[in-house]
Every structure is written in C-alpha cells, then in structure tokens.
Amino acid sequence: MKDVKVGMTGLWYENLWEWNLSWRRNWFKWEKPIVQDLYQELESCKPKKDLDDIWFWLGDRNGSYTVKSTYNKIRNDMRGDNDKLFFKLWTTKTLPYAQIFYWRVLLDKLPTAGNLVKVGIQGINNMCVFCQNQEETISHLLFTCHKVSKI
C-alpha cells in the first residue's frame, strides 16, 4: 500500500475496528513471520472512534516532544550494568585507536567470521582460524579456543 492513511486501512463494525490491509504483492516465505508480527502488534492498538488523529510523543507525559525528554530517556536506557565496564574501558590508558578496538570487542562488533556469517556474507569459512574446530565468535577466538587459552 502506498500513500494510504490509517483510516483507509480498515473498517468500523459498530464500535469495533477491524484491520483490512491490502498488499501490492505476495509475501516471500521469510516475510510471513514478519507479517504475522505486524498483525499481532496491530491487534494491541485500538483506535478510538470519533477522535481526530494526533501526534503523541511517548517519552513525555503530556505527549509533546522535547529534546530534554529524549536525552533523559536515552540516558536511562543506557544506565545499568555496563556503566562499570565502560568506565573501566575509558579510564585505562592506552592509545585512542586501541580503545576503540576494545570498545568493539566488548560490544561484539568485530568482524569475526561468525559475525560475518550472521550478517549474511556467504562463501566464507566461519570456523576459528586457530583450531578449525568451532565457530569463530569473539569469546571463542579470544578466550575459549584451546590454542589461545594457554595464554
């Protein structure tokens, strides 16, 4: 569907809203679960009859958007277990480019073979380069691989 408003995607039966989505093409097999999810999500949203549409910002109680409320929301989402970890990372004195590297290690964002396969790159061997025995994930490569764990 293109250029369609919410009001055109369903019908009122008495006071019950029923979604009626029309699609421009058939779904691929991998899309079906996503569509299922979408319907499930739509199930939980109940439009109100005879009310105008409005924008509502969930991060603030009265629904209007402020930068401050966004900042607070992000801060709160980030707060928690990782505080100590990253404090330890950034207070350790090494070279900046090395620190960025460890930051990626800790977040598991290094291009290990296992990660490359996960994002859909094909035709590579995802086995650990040292032991050729297990998938090359960050924790295997650095710590649990039996060739490395001697260190």
Added chain:
Amino acid sequence: MCDSWVGVHSVHHYLPKDHFLSFEIPFLNSKCNLMWNVVWMGLVWNIWKARNNVLFRNKIFYVEEVYVAAQINTWNWIHRN
C-alpha cells in the same frame, strides 16, 4: 601463562565483558590494576592481530610469539603514560 606473571590463578569468564571486568588482582591497589587492564588489552590486541596474520598473510600461529608480542606491547603502552 600470564597469571603466572603475578602468581595468581583464577577462573576466567568467556564473555569479553565479564572477562574484562573480572580481570583484576584483588591484592593490588587501583593504580596497579589500571596497568593490569593494559595487560588485558595487550593480549586481546595481539590475539586479534595474530588471527589476522593467519587469515590474510598465511602465517603460522605460535602461542609463545603472541605472548611475547603482547608483553612488549603492554610495556610500550604503560611506558607511554
């Protein structure tokens, strides 16, 4: 191997986060532990480098080599500060 530098033996975590957080020596003061973090970083850095050397330059992996390289690296970084 590197536990033997300071004569400690500990069980290590396998997730990078936990491993890094628990990489601490209880009886050292915080300044020394800051340096000990650098040791962790030297090791990780060099293991990753060794992995790339094996993969892209067809080198052979020797644990001892990585171990020594990590030591040198660590010393360099500590001396910088």
